[in-house]
Amino acid sequence: MSALVSPLNHGALAAAVRSGTPTLGTFIGTASPIAAEVCAAAGVDWVLLDLEHGAGGEEQVRDVVPAAGSYGVPTVVRVESAARIRMGRVLDSGAAGIMLPRMNTADEVTEAVRHLRYPPAGDRGVATYNRSCRFGLDPDALDRANSEVLGVVQIESAVAVGHAEAIAALDGVDVLFVGPRDLSHDLGVPGDHTAPAFTEAIAHVLAAGRRHGKACGLLVADGAAAARRLEQGWSFVGIGSDSTLLAAAVTAEFGRARTSVKQLRPDDRNRSMRTTDDGWVQPGIGLISVGWMGKLHSRAYQAVPLVYPELKIRPRLVHAADTAADRAGYAHEVLGYARTGTDYHDVLADPDVDVVSICAPNMLHREIGVAAARAGKPFWIEKPVGRDVGETAAGVTTSIGYNYRHVPAVERVRELIAAGRLGRVTNVRAVFFNSYAAEPNGALSWRFRRDEAGSGALGDLLSHVVDLMQYVVAPITEVSSLLSTVYAQRPILPMGSGTHFAVIENGELGEVENDDYVAALIRFGTGSGSRAAGAVGTLEASRVSVGPQCALGFEIYGTEGSAIWNFEQMNELRLCLGRGGDNAGYTTVLGNAALGDYGRFQPGPGTSMSYDDLKVIEAKKFLVAVCGGERRNSTIEEAHADAEVIAATAASARDGAWHKVAPVPGATFGHA
Numbered sequence: 306m307s308a309l310v311s312p313l314n315h316g317a318l319a320a321a322v323r324s325g326t327p328t329l330g331t332f333i334g335t336a337s338p339i340a341a342e343v344c345a346a347a348g349v350d351w352v353l354l355d356l357e358h359g360a361g362g363e364e365q366v367r368d369v370v371p372a373a374g375s376y377g378v379p380t381v382v383r384v385e386s387a388a389r390i391r392m393g394r395v396l397d398s399g400a401a402g403i404m405l406p407r408m409n410t411a412d413e414v415t416e417a418v419r420h421l422r423y424p425p426a427g428d429r430g431v432a433t434y435n436r437s438c439r440f441g442l443d444p445d446a447l448d449r450a451n452s453e454v455l456g457v458v459q460i461e462s463a464v465a466v467g468h469a470e471a472i473a474a475l476d477g478v479d480v481l482f483v484g485p486r487d488l489s490h491d492l493g494v495p496g497d498h499t500a501p502a503f504t505e506a507i508a509h510v511l512a513a514g515r516r517h518g519k520a521c522g523l524l525v526a527d528g529a530a531a532a533r534r535l536e537q538g539w540s541f542v543g544i545g546s547d548s549t550l551l552a553a554a555v556t557a558e559f560g561r562a563r564t565s566v567k568q569l570r571p572d573d574r575n576r577s578m579r580t581t582d583d584g585w586v587q588p589g590i591g592l593i594s595v596g597w598m599g600k601l602h603s604r605a606y607q608a609v610p611l612v613y614p615e616l617k618i619r620p621r622l623v624h625a626a627d628t629a630a631d632r633a634g635y636a637h638e639v640l641g642y643a644r645t646g647t648d649y650h651d652v653l654a655d656p657d658v659d660v661v662s663i664c665a666p667n668m669l670h671r672e673i674g675v676a677a678a679r680a681g682k683p684f685w686i687e688k689p690v691g692r693d694v695g696e697t698a699a700g701v702t703t704s705i706g707y708n709y710r711h712v713p714a715v716e717r718v719r720e721l722i723a724a725g726r727l728g729r730v731t732n733v734r735a736v737f738f739n740s741y742a743a744e745p746n747g748a749l750s751w752r753f754r755r756d757e758a759g760s761g762a763l764g765d766l767l768s769h770v771v772d773l774m775q776y777v778v779a780p781i782t783e784v785s786s787l788l789s790t791v792y793a794q795r796p797i798l799p800m801g802s803g804t805h806f807a808v809i810e811n812g813e814l815g816e817v818e819n820d821d822y823v824a825a826l827i828r829f830g831t832g833s834g835s836r837a838a839g840a841v842g843t844l845e846a847s848r849v850s851v852g853p854q855c856a857l858g859f860e861i862y863g864t865e866g867s868a869i870w871n872f873e874q875m876n877e878l879r880l881c882l883g884r885g886g887d888n889a890g891y892t893t894v895l896g897n898a899a900l901g902d903y904g905r906f907q908p909g910p911g912t913s914m915s916y917d918d919l920k921v922i923e924a925k926k927f928l929v930a931v932c933g934g935e936r937r938n939s940t941i942e943e944a945h946a947d948a949e950v951i952a953a954t955a956a957s958a959r960d961g962a963w964h965k966v967a968p969v970p971g972a973t974f975g976h977a
C-alpha cells in the first residue's frame with residue numbers, strides 16, 4: 306500500500322492548536338472552492354467554511370476541502386446545527402474540525418462533541434469509503450480520527466460567557482471562539498467592541514480558556530486588529546471573510562484609482578476646458594482677491610502639475626481682480642495672470658475662466674459665491690464660507706479652504722480612529738492659539754469688524770478646530786461656550802493694504818467689534834463608525850496668544866490609546882497605542898510616505914512639509930473634483946455643518962446655556 310500522506314493534512318491543525326501555536330484563518334462565506342483555494346494560496350493557516358451564515362450548503366464541503374487542501378490548508382466547517390448527522394457528513398468529507406454555533410451550556414457542548422468521535426468515545430457514524438478514510442484506502446484513519454478532529458465551540462451569548470469555565474474544562478473542546486457580533490448584541494451593546502460589558506466578557510472567556518489550557522479565538526475585521534488580539538493571547542483568529550476582504554480591496558483600490566483624472570472617460574471632463582493633443586487639461590483660473598490666500602492659491606495651482614504629474618492637469622492663470630490696483634498689478638507682473646482688473650465681475654464674465662478662487666474677506670463670500678454659481682463657474686472658496694449659517698447654506702460651493710485636514714499626520718489620526726486603534730474616543734482637547742493680534746497696536750483689519758468678518762477668533766480660528774474635529778472624530782452635537790475681547794481698540798488699517806499681522810504705531814484708533822478668545826465645551830455624536838459615541842471635549846481659540854504663534858492642535862483620548870498633534874510641529878505625530886507594555890507612553894512618528902500625500906512632497910521620512918503644501922493638496926482635490934473625479938475636498942454641507950457649530954457657539958456665549966447643533970443632511974465628513 307502507498308504511503309498515506311494526505312494533502313488534507315489530517316490532524317496537523319488540531320495538533321498546532323493544542324500545542325498553543327497561534328493560527329490565522331479566514332471565513333469562506335461565498336461557499337466558493339476557488340475563493341477557498343485563493344485564500345489558501347495566499348497563505349492563510351486555515352479556512353472556515355460557514356454553513357450558518359454563508360452562501361452555500363453542505364455539498365460545498367465536498368469541493369472546498371480539496372481546493373484549500375491542495376495548498377495544505379485545512380478546512381474547518383461551521384455547521385448550521387449541532388445535529389449528529391450534520392457533523393458526521395462534514396467530517397466524512399474531510400473537514401479538519403467543526404465549529405459549533407450557538408452553544409450556551411456545558412451540557413449542550415458535551416452532547417455536541419460526542420458527535421465528533423467514533424464509538425465508544427462518541428456516537429459519530431462509522432463508514433470507511435469516504436474522504437476522511439481516503440475512500441477506503443486508509444481504514445486506520447478510524448483509529449486516529451478521534452484525536453485529529455478540532456472542536457471549536459462558539460461563545461456568543463451572556464449565558465455562554467457565564468458557562469465559559471465549564472465549557473473550557475470539557476474534553477473534546479479545543480477552542481473557545483467568540484462571535485463578536487452576536488455577543489455584543491446579546492450584551493446590549495450591538496457592534497461596540499470597546500464597551501466595558503463586551504471587553505469584560507471576552508476577557509473572562511480568554512481567562513477561562515487559559516486556565517484549562519484551551520485556545521481562544523475570535524473574528525476580527527482586519528490584520529491590524531488581528532495583530533492586537535494575538536498580542537493579547539487570542540491564538541485562533543479569523544480575519545474577515547473572503548467576501549469582506551474582497552470588498553475592502555475593491556473599495557480601496559478603486560477609490561485610489563478614481564483620484565486620478567487619467568482614469569476618467571473623456572466625457573466626464575468639463576468639455577469646455579482646454580485640452581492639449583497629448584491629453585493635458587488646462588483649466589483657466591480666475592482669482593478674486595490677491596491677498597495672502599490669493600497668492601497662495603495661485604502658487605498651489607502652479608504646483609499641481611509638478612506634484613501630481615499623472616493627473617495631467619496644468620492650470621492657466623487667466624484673470625485676477627482686486628479692488629487694490631497695486632495688488633491687481635502684482636497678479637499680472639509677479640504671479641503671471643494674463644488679465645487683471647479691480648472688478649471681480651470681469652473675472653466671472655471672462656469666457657476663458659473655467660474655475661474661480663474666491664479669496665476675498667468674509668463679508669464678500671456669499672455675494673461672490675452666488676455670482677460665481679450664477680456664472681456657472683466651479684469655485685474654491687476660503688473659509689469660513691460666509692459670516693453666518695444663512696449665508697453658508699445659500700452657497701453653491703465646490704471646495705472650501707479647510708486646509709488642515711490635508712496634513713498627513715491628521716489623515717493618519719483619522720484612519721487610526723476609524724480603524725478602532727484608539728478604542729472608543731472618550732474626550733478631546735483641541736485649540737487654535739494664534740498670535741496674529743497679540744500686539745495691542747496690531748492693525749484693525751477687516752478681521753476685527755463685525756460687518757466684514759462676522760465673529761472674530763470664533764469664525765476665523767475656531768472654525769478650523771471645529772472642522773478638524775468633525776473630520777477626524779465625529780460630528781459635534783452640543784455646545785456651551787464663552788467669548789472674550791482682550792483689546793477693545795486698535796489702529797485702523799485701510800482695506801487692501803498691509804496684512805493682519807501689521808503693527809501701526811500712533812495710528813487712529815477704531816473699535817474692535819468681535820471676539821479675541823473663545824472657549825467651548827462640546828459633545829460629539831457618533832462618527833468613524835461608532836468609535837466616538839459619548840465623546841466630549843473642550844475647544845479653544847485665541848488670536849492674541851503670546852507664546853503660541855500658530856498653534857492649531859489636538860489631543861484625542863480613547864480607551865485604547867491617544868494621539869497628539871500640533872501644527873507648529875506639523876510633521877510630528879505623538880501616538881500611544883495600547884494601555885501598557887514595554888513602550889508605554891508616547892512614540893513620535895515623523896512624516897513618511899505612509900501618511901497621506903507626504904510622499905508627493907518629500908522623497909524620504911522626516912523631511913518637513915509646509916503649510917503651503919497643504920494648499921497644493923487642496924488645489925489638487927478641487928481640480929480633480931471639477932474634472933469629474935472623486936470628491937475628496939470639503940463640501941458645502943460640511944462647511945454648513947461647521948457654521949452650525951459656530952452659530953451654536955455664538956448663541957451659547959450670548960445666553961450662557963447649552964445649545965444643540967442643528968444637523969445638516971449630507972454632512973458626513975466621510976464617516977460611515
Ligand SMILES: NC(=O)c1ccc[n+]([C@@H]2O[C@H](COP(=O)([O-])OP(=O)(O)OC[C@H]3O[C@@H](n4cnc5c(N)ncnc54)[C@H](O)[C@@H]3O)[C@@H](O)[C@H]2O)c1
Binds near residue numbers: 666
Ligand atoms: N485657510 C486658511 O488657513 C486661511 C488663512 C488665512 C485666511 N483665510 C481666509 O481667506 C480669506 C482672505 O484672507 P487673506 O488673509 O488672504 O486676506 P487679505 O487681507 O490678505 O486679502 C484680502 C484681499 O481682498 C481684497 N478685496 C477686498 N474687497 C474686494 C473686492 N470687492 N473685490 C476684490 N478683492 C477685494 C483686498 O484688497 C485684499 O487684497 C478670508 O476669508 C480668510 O478667512 C484662510
